[in-house]
Amino acid sequence: MTFTTDGIVLRASPAGESDLLVFLLTEDRGVISAFAKSARRPKSKLHAGSCVFSYGSFTFFEGSSALKLTECDVRETFFDLRNDITVLSAAQYLCELTLRLAPKETPAHEILRLLLNTLHFMTKPERNPLILKSVFEMRFASLSGYMPDLVACAECGEFETDPMYFDFDSGLLYCKNCRKNGAKELSLRTVDAMRHICYAPMNRLFSIKPDGKTAESLYLACEEYIKRQTSYEFKTLEFINEIRK
Secondary structure (H helix, E strand, O other): OEEEEEEEEEEEEEEOOOEEEEEEEEOOOEEEEEEEOOOOOOOOOOOHHHOOOOEEEEEEEEOOOOEEEEEEEEEEOOHHHHHOHHHHHHHHHHHHHHHHHOOEOOOOHHHHHHHHHHHHHHOOOOOOHHHHHHHHHHHHHHHOOOOOEOOOOOOOOOOOOOOEEEEOOOOEEEOOOOOOOOOEEEOHHHHHHHHHHHHOOHHHHOOOOOOHHHHHHHHHHHHHHHHHHHOOOOHHHHHHHHHHO
């Protein structure tokens, strides 16, 4: 039995002498893994389609124990991500995060769209990859069942005070009069940026361009939320923060 679906390669690991085990985010089946026979050989018809960031149409043979990648029609390789170490590291982190949290064997159209759009903007020199990282983190969390409640104060319903307080464990927001122990102070501008990321329609999502203190606060807040919600240490994230120092 075979099936074809759009997808993007998140990771590729050697398997045997010349094969690869590839992990993909697909539109129809979420995260899947498949063996790509002889894909490590440059002349293989699967070579280009087995590289990380390769996006296109993939055909798989569904065997009794594993999937096998049999054909690929590559539409985009996002080659320009490799022109800058910060951009490349951020893009690799998005793939690691997706591989960790995206659904398996479940359609993932919106997550695939989010990842493709984020990688597209990361290839643009005028866009800050670390702000795009924050946008992806919070929107991806929202699509994956970890959406915070940023509408208003969880205690009294107040829409905004400056500052506000956010509980990274519960995902709840509080005004300055109802703050809870352990909630972190955030400026109203940072809260507004987080609200935009969570609630804006996709066609307006990437219009956000915070700068200065707001950009730094947003970076730290989105990253902390992902770390608290997943309780996972991402290797690529550690490297990004090393080169930020």
